[in-house]
Amino acid sequence: MRYLPKSESERQEMLASCGLTSLSELYNYLPAEVLLQRPLEIPAGKSEYDIVDYFKQQASQMANGYASFLGAGVYNHFRPVLCDVVVSRGEFLTSYTPYQAEISQGTLTTIFEFQTMVCQLTGMEVANASMYDGSTAVPEAAMMAIRITGRDSVLVAKTVHPEYRQVLQTYTLHQGIPVTEFGYDGETGQLDLVALEAAINEKTAAVIVQSPNFFGCLENVKQVAELVHSNGALLVVVFTEAAALGLIQPPTDADIVVGELQSFAISPSYGGPFAGIIATKEKFIRQIPGRLVGETLDANGNRAYCLTLATREQHIRREKATSNICTNQALVALMATVFMSVYGKQGLRELAEQNLAKAHYLAADLPARFKAPFFNEFVVRTGDPEALNKKLLKKKIIGGLPLGQFYPELADCMLLCATEMTKRKPMDELRKAVQA
Amino acid sequence: MIKKVRRHIVQEEPLLFEISSPGKKAYQLPDLDVPAVDAASVLGSEQVRSEIEGFPEISEVENIRHYTRLSTWNYAIDLGLYPLGSCTMKYNPRINEVVARTEGLAWAHPYQPEELSQGAMQILAILEQYLCECTGMDAITLQPAAGAHGEMTGILLIRKYLESKGNPRKKVLVPDSAHGTNPATAAMVGYDVVSVKSNDHGMIDLAALEAATDKDVAALMVTNPNTIGVFERDIVKAAAILHAKGAQMYMDGANMNALVGISRPGDFGIDVMHMNLHKTFSTPHGGGGPGAGPVAIKKHLEPFLPVPRLKRVRNSWKWDHNKPKSIGKVRAFYGNFGVLVRALAYIMAHGGPGLRNATVDALLNAQFIRKGLEPYFELPVTEPTMHEVVFSHDRQEKFGVKTGDMAKRLIDYGFHAYTTSFPMIVHGAMMMEPTETESKRELELFVDAMISIAKEVEEDPQLVIKAPHLTRTPRVDETAAARKPIVRWKPAS
Amino acid sequence: MYPENFRYTKEHEWVKVEGGTATIGITLHAQGELGDIVYVDLPKVGTKVEQGKTFGSVESVKAVSDIYSPVSGEVSSINEALNTTPEKLNADPHGEAWLIQVKLSIPTEVDGLMKAADYQAYLGA
The missing domain is CATH 3.90.1150.10 (Aspartate Aminotransferase, domain 1)
Structure with a gap:
């Protein structure tokens, strides 16, 4: 087999040097009741050609050649060629977590750069080495706020991504953390400040909001922050569309920022792997979960990097750890790092401006459901969105996300997204179809 | 004597921010085929940032040299042996990378219509089937993003199952030889952690286990082979002790590379286990992720698995969100699909x-x-x-x-x-x-x-x-x- | 090496009582076992502490040790300097790097703790 680098005679030599005569002696001492007495029922090994062909076959049953207006947490952005070039280098692809700093400076340095750029992007002072994804970063932020404030409950806006809220519910249910959702303004599509004011109290550890929110609307983060802070709680701001941060104000009034970097060169890949971020103020550094890279000196006095503040983590603190999280998403975070350095300060802004222009072209004369300003996603009233999407599919267009499954009151609406990859022709076709 | 290596020149390299200078570019955006809009007028000037302060500006050549130089400061599997115990640092076949980038798969949106996702769903279904066969378990969720995430999912399943029997119980037993994630996970799911001493041979001490197992115990979290590489000879008896008290057997599958094809957890009394696809099934560690931590279970736990579940309806795959007893979602969408594709490619290359x-x-x-x-x-x-x-x-x-x-x-x-x-x-x-x-x-x-x-x-x-x-x-x-x-x-x- | 006017615990804390107030720290032996100390986590002034219960922790790069209170009472002051210079705990654990002061609620508790000679014998054992 091509992944096993030994000839039969080498195997025999190694067996002999171990004082064994047959390979079965390596395991036949296990109790008979636990030994599997038959081969695994998985077809025999296949050639590279057959494997490539199999996945091509599967891929041919996917959405090839369609224009798509889906966003809702996963966005179609161009992936600069360099991103794959860098992450395909074996030194990054096939290395382990950088515990041995002497032979891991490559990974450590890129993570330090990642942490820095996440801070610059979000207006925070400390960012960790990445989280599994945006959805799992949300409960980690909630737990962090609980540790910091010593309070025990969490408020989350209904305008936060519905799947993120579901994940938050799963994580918190058994930790005695009550999570209460509060609604949105039916006109603007922004969170309902009055509802938040009514719900917040002296037990509230964190208020979790998203901007741009799930409907694509920008929230008034500053205003929300004032209310939250005057009640002694922490504000957690979530983002799913990182490209927006090229243009919109960073949520500097937040105490914790969590989000998803999928937009930064990470292919949609049917939902993962992605890379989440968590960033915060310097004073909360010891409560941040996951891995952190810090700057230090090596024995020669040169700048070097290492994993730091490991005492927060599970392998040292065990059941008292800040989280059970042990991996980050280093390779995916590296893709995002390369993306950020390829686009850079100017490019990210231009990219965001193109997204803004495309989405506003698409939205122009469509029946908008909400009034608040939006970046590259917005909600339109379409009558029966499922029926419209069926019609569009025939034109090789994947329409927007019907919202009824998450918001029954918006059953006549869909969420549309346009990025720099969305071409004018399908946009015109979609507009025509909605208005028909 | 050192035989394997000798010194060679290594390029030095500053940080991105230190090689940045205004006006350098490594990008060009496509021509805008719609009218440009003024951000301040559509968003309100208070919502628009002036610039991303400190963000780098670097040319394409400098970019590629930057990362290439940094890469040479790393050790990697491609350079040689990684004898890290418990980490299973095996070769990462490159075909896995190729197939994960197949266009229709890599660009698949998780919300695209099911009729245009059949290929991805078929991949997930086959992988579920193969992993169940490898472990001897009845069903599996591919949603967890990593081993520790799988552990949390598994303990949540146990909690929900015990709740359905009337009492979630209070304690989880963890051997003193366990990975740190085990106690951290049990605590996250609201259980008290009780450490169980190993015997002189580094194995489960049945007498100590028997004494520790009472009606308040929800589960034992065991690693088999354990963290000193020894197969727990008494695993079947240990399972019997737990089951007799109505408790569940959780297995940390970190060491599954010792068992595939030889012995199956489902055949020695395990009720729930997670696997680390980035260990046993060859997906790359990538300097610390992404991984995938599927959780396999016995039949009695199936109603509690995370939603959505794959369901075969009239010759096509559907996502079934209607599982009232489910623990909910542990991650948005369906898991680390790209990692799952790689694991399937690996299993196919080896075959049973x-x-x-x-x-x-x-x-x-x-x-x-x-x-x-x-x-x-x-x-x-x-x-x-x-x-x-x-x-x-x-x-x-x-x-x-x-x-x-x-x-x-x-x-x-x-x-x-x-x-x-x-x-x-x-x-x-x-x-x-x-x-x-x-x-x-x-x-x-x-x-x-x-x-x-x-x-x-x-x-x-x-x-x-x-x-x-x-x-x-x-x-x-x-x-x-x-x-x-x-x-x-x-x-x- | 171990001041005669201190009392000591099996968990390697020391306590010095003056009037109704106890000053608490960790012993020279404890800092040696921990190695380079990088962080000290202390309670807020006003926190109630209880004999034998943990009130904070001391961290080295790869270990965390809980600190147990030798006495019961209320925290009256904490050594703020340790927030920025935790290394003082390695340099002067019995002096400058005290951790907290406690207003005693049960002054007689101290009598049950080890004297310097007993503690040194305990370390030797």
Whole structure:
């Protein structure tokens, strides 16, 4: 087999040097009741050609050649060629977590750069080495706020991504953390400040909001922050569309920022792997979960990097750890790092401006459901969105996300997204179809 | 003598921010085919940022050199053996990377219509089937993003199941040899952690287990083979003890590379287990992720699995969100699909018989290291070991040299360090797992290197204590890093 | 090496009582076992502490140790300097690097703790 680098005679030599005569002696001492007495029922090994062909076959049953207006947490952005070039280098692809700093400076340095750029992007002072994804970063932020404030409950806006809220519910249910959702303004599509004011109290550890929110609307983060802070709680701001941060104000009034970097060169890949971020103020550094890279000196006095503040983590603190999280998403975070350095300060802004222009072209004369300003996603009233999407599919267009499954009151609406990859022709076709 | 490596030139490289200068570009956006809009007028000027302060501006050439230079500062599987115990650092087949980038798969949106997702869903269904076959379990969720995430999912399943029986119970038993994630996970799911002592052979002590198992115990979290590489001989009896009290058996599948094709957790009493696809099933570690931590279960836990579940309806796949007893979602969408694709490609390349051969070679390689090093290092547990072996630094400690020092010296010999100081039940642990993808020559070089280090310890302990000597970066000051954390770059003021 | 006017615990804390107030720290032996100390986590002034219960922790790069209170009472002051210079705990654990002061609620508790000679014997054992 091509992944096993030994000839039969080498195997025999190694067996002999171990004082064994047959390979079965390596395991036949296990109790008979636990030994599997038959081969695994998985077809025999296949050639590279057959494997490539199999996945091509599967891929041919996917959405090839369609224009798509889906966003809702996963966005179609161009992936600069360099991103794959860098992450395909074996030194990054096939290395382990950088515990041995002497032979891991490559990974450590890129993570330090990642942490820095996440801070610059979000207006925070400390960012960790990445989280599994945006959805799992949300409960980690909630737990962090609980540790910091010593309070025990969490408020989350209904305008936060519905799947993120579901994940938050799963994580918190058994930790005695009550999570209460509060609604949105039916006109603007922004969170309902009055509802938040009514719900917040002296037990509230964190208020979790998203901007741009799930409907694509920008929230008034500053205003929300004032209310939250005057009640002694922490504000957690979530983002799913990182490209927006090229243009919109960073949520500097937040105490914790969590989000998803999928937009930064990470292919949609049917939902993962992605890379989440968590960033915060310097004073909360010891409560941040996951891995952190810090700057230090090596024995020669040169700048070097290492994993730091490991005492927060599970392998040292065990059941008292800040989280059970042990991996980050280093390779995916590296893709995002390369993306950020390829686009850079100017490019990210231009990219965001193109997204803004495309989405506003698409939205122009469509029946908008909400009034608040939006970046590259917005909600339109379409009558029966499922029926419209069926019609569009025939034109090789994947329409927007019907919202009824998450918001029954918006059953006549869909969420549309346009990025720099969305071409004018399908946009015109979609507009025509909605208005028909 | 160092045989595997010699010195070569390494390029130095500043940080991105230090090579940045205004106006440099590595990008060009496509021509805008719609009218431009003024951000301040559509968003309101208070919502628009002036610039991303500090963000780099770098040319394409400088970008690629930057990352290429940094890459040469890393050790990697592609360069040689990673004897990290419990980490299963095996070769990452490149075809996995190729198929994961197949266009229709890589660009699939999780919300695209099911009728245009059948290929991806079929991949997930086949992988579920193969992983169930490898583990002897009845059903599986592919949603968890990593091993620790899988553990949390598994313990949540147990909690929800016990709740359905009327009482979620209070405690989770964790052997003292367990990975740190086990107790951290149990605590996250609201359980008190009770540590159970191992016996002198580093194995579950049935008497201690029996004594610890009462009606408040929800589960035992066991690793098998355990963290010293020994198969828990009494695993079936241990399961019986737990089951007799209505508790569940959770298995940490970190060491599954010792078992595939030889023994199946589902056949020795396990109710729930997670796997690490980035260990056993060859998906790359990538410097610390992404991984995937699917959780396999026995039938009685199926109603509680995370939503959505794959369902076959009239010859096509559907996502079934309607599972009222489900624990909910542990992650948005369906899991780390790209990682799952890679794992399936790996299973297909080996096939059923091939997976078993791989396991046997992994056992052979570990045995070869054990036999080669036994004369030189203390072996605290002499039971037969499977895919890994744990020595202790007892003999070297007399010379003032500890496990961590020898691990650092190993780096000078051209290898990655082995795992040090874990499991905690072994004093000065030196934990080594070669995996099946190491050649006889690489293993011989490794054994040679360790023997040479053992001699250095006796002749010149300082040489070992101060190692590494040949790396680009010598030892770094982790204490200074932790006392005054600097976790982002700031311009010199 | 171990001041005669201190009392000591099996968990390697020391306590010095003056009037109704106890000053608490960790012993020279404890800092040696921990190695380079990088962080000290202390309670807020006003926190109630209880004999034998943990009130904070001390961290080295790769270990965390809980600190147990030798006495019961209310925290009256904490050594703020340790926030920025945790290394003082390695340099002067019995002096400058005291951790907290406690207003005693049960002054007689101290009598049950080890004297310097007993503690040194305990370390030797």
